[in-house]
Amino acid sequence: MPDIETPYGIVDANALQSLQHRYDTTVIQQxxxxxxxxxxxxxxxxxRDDLLRLHGMAHTVINGAGLAVPTDDLTLVEQTDCILDELEDWQLVLDRMxxxxxxLQDLRSETDESL
Known part of the structure; x- marks a missing residue:
C-alpha cells in the first residue's frame, strides 16, 4: 500500500482515497x-458529587459509619439507580463517538512507527 504525505503526517493512500469517498467529517463535530x-x-x-453522596450513603449503611449526607432525599438504591442510568447514557454516547x-485509524501507514 502506498503512503502519501499530508500536512498532518504520512497516511495510507488507499485508505485516504476510500475515506474521501465515504467518510463524513461532520461526525467529528457531532x-x-x-x-x-x-x-x-x-x-x-x-x-462526581453524586458519587461522593453515594459513597457517604454506602459507607453509613454498609460500614456503619455516621451519617455523612442528609437522609431526606433519595434512598441509597434510588441514588445508585440514578448514577447507573447516567453512566449507561454516557456509555452509549461514548460508544457512538x-x-x-x-x-480514521485506517489512515495509519504501514511505516507508522507509533503502532
Whole structure:
C-alpha cells in the first residue's frame, strides 16, 4: 500500500482515497456536540458529587459509619439507580463517538512507527 504525505503526517493512500469517498467529517463535530452534552450534565451537581453522596450513603449503611449526607432525599438504591442510568447514557454516547472516529485509524501507514 502506498503512503502519501499530508500536512498532518504520512497516511495510507488507499485508505485516504476510500475515506474521501465515504467518510463524513461532520461526525467529528457531532462527537464534540455529544461530548458537550456529557459536560453540560456534569454542571453544577455532576456525577462526581453524586458519587461522593453515594459513597457517604454506602459507607453509613454498609460500614456503619455516621451519617455523612442528609437522609431526606433519595434512598441509597434510588441514588445508585440514578448514577447507573447516567453512566449507561454516557456509555452509549461514548460508544457512538468511538464508532464515529474509528475509521480514521485506517489512515495509519504501514511505516507508522507509533503502532
Amino acid at each position: 462527537a464534540v456536540d455529544l461530548f458537550d452534552t456529557i459536560r453540560a450534565r456534569c454542571e453544577p451537581d455532576g456525577l 468511538v464508532l464515529a472516529l474509528r475509521p
